[in-house]
Amino acid sequence: MIKNILIKARQGQDLSKEDALKLLNVKNGSEDFYELLSAANQLTREEFDNKGYVFAQIGINVEPCSVDCKFCSMGKSHFAMNETKKKSINEILEETNILIQDGVDDLFLMTTADYPVEDYLKIAREVRNKIPDDVRLIANIGDFDKDTAFELKEAGFTGAYHINRLREGIDTTVKPETRIKTLDAIKEAGLEFYYCVEPIGPEHDYEEMVEEMIRARDYDVDVMAVMRRTPVKGTPLFDKGQITALELTKIAAVTRIVSKPQRAMNVHEVIPMTLLAGVNLLCAEVGANPRDTVSDTETGRGCNVHLIRELLIEAEYDV
Ligand code: SF4
Incomplete structure (x- = not known):
């Protein structure tokens, strides 16, 4: 029975690694499973005042990336995109404008790891000038040091999304220590911290996931997420397949409870049952x-703002 663990969570206590593993080992579809979902739902509705958020991300470039992650369509040794491309500042500003008019709360600007930081900062300053003060701007780029973290802040970013991925250094070419240094730089610069347990595949065990949930909590994560790996044809991990939406829903609930985000909980990609x-x-x-093979994901796997708002409203979140 997981009752006592959920009572601790509802009281605001930190759950131990063992507690988290017990929750993850609950059988999908069992009575405990629904109690777990209910506890995560209750915590979010109460602590976040029933607020729902619409985020949007603009992927700025489509180019072979030297980090060469084995799950990513842009890894240099297995590049699986239909073209290479670098968006112009005008394209980015035009897309920004549409997303702002559509009412996004947080806007992410994503690049591959090799994108020149100076160019990125220039783009960010222009985007920041075009968006209202209450819209958060989030950096999603390769690893960086403390000086760059402060430059990101000065350019108008309010937060950064950065991850020590599952099997970092094995399925990617970056060492976990490098990722951790970047996480430290984000915190030192006072940027809001966005984290994710990702990219979850059938081969990952629960211990690996719990490590990242607790890491997020230790860094006082503001916005937390989980992401299942999308098997992209042509990438080395394609044959490993994908976990089910129900399994991801359970992992999302446990992640919400264990990592204790300050503001919101997210899932990639859009899976309505996780609401x-x-x-x-x-x-x-x-x-x-990175989960798509077309360079304009809005024509492929990507969801648009209108659909997302509708899903949140259908789940009776205030947006
Ligand atoms: S996931 Fe990011 S860092 Fe890894 S290869 Fe793709 S673009 Fe590069």
């Missing part, structure tokens, strides 16, 4: 997307 499990935000995508 029953403490997820109160979803993300629209425009441009490059």
Whole structure:
């Protein structure tokens, strides 16, 4: 029985690694499963005041990336995109304008790891000038040091999304220590911290996931997420397949409870059933997307802002 663990969570206590593993080992579809979802849902609705969020991400470039992640369509040794591309500042501003008019709360600007930081900062300053003060701007780029973290802040970013991925250094070419240094730089610069347990595949065990949930909590994560790996044809991990939406829903609920985000809980990609499990935000995508093989993901896997808002309203979140 998981009752006592959920009581601790509802009292605001930190759950231990063992508690988290017990929750993850609950059988999908069992009575405990629904109690778990219910606890995550209750915590989100109460702590976040029933607020739902619409996020959007613009992928700025589609180019072979030297980090060469084995799950990504832009990894240099297995590049699986239909073209290479670098968006112009005008294209980015035009897309920004549409997303702002559509009412996004947080806007992410994503690049591959090799994108020149100076160019990125220039783009960010222009985007910041075009968006209202209450819209958060989030950096999603390769690793960076403390000086760059402060430059990001000075350019108008309010937060950064950065991850020590599952099997970092094995399925990617970046060492976990490098990722951790970047996480430290984000915190030192006072940027809001966005984290994710990702990219979850059938081969990952629960211990690996719990490590990242607790890492997020230790860093006082503002916005937390889970992402299942999308098997992209042509990438080395394609044959490993994908976990089910129900399994991801359970992992989302446990992640919500264990990592204790300050503001919101997200899931990638958009999976409506997770809205029953403490997820109160979803993300629209425009441009490059490591889970897609078309360079404009809004014509492929990416969801648009209107659909996301509708899903949140249907789940009776206030948006
Ligand atoms: S996931 Fe990011 S860092 Fe990894 S290869 Fe793709 S673009 Fe590069």
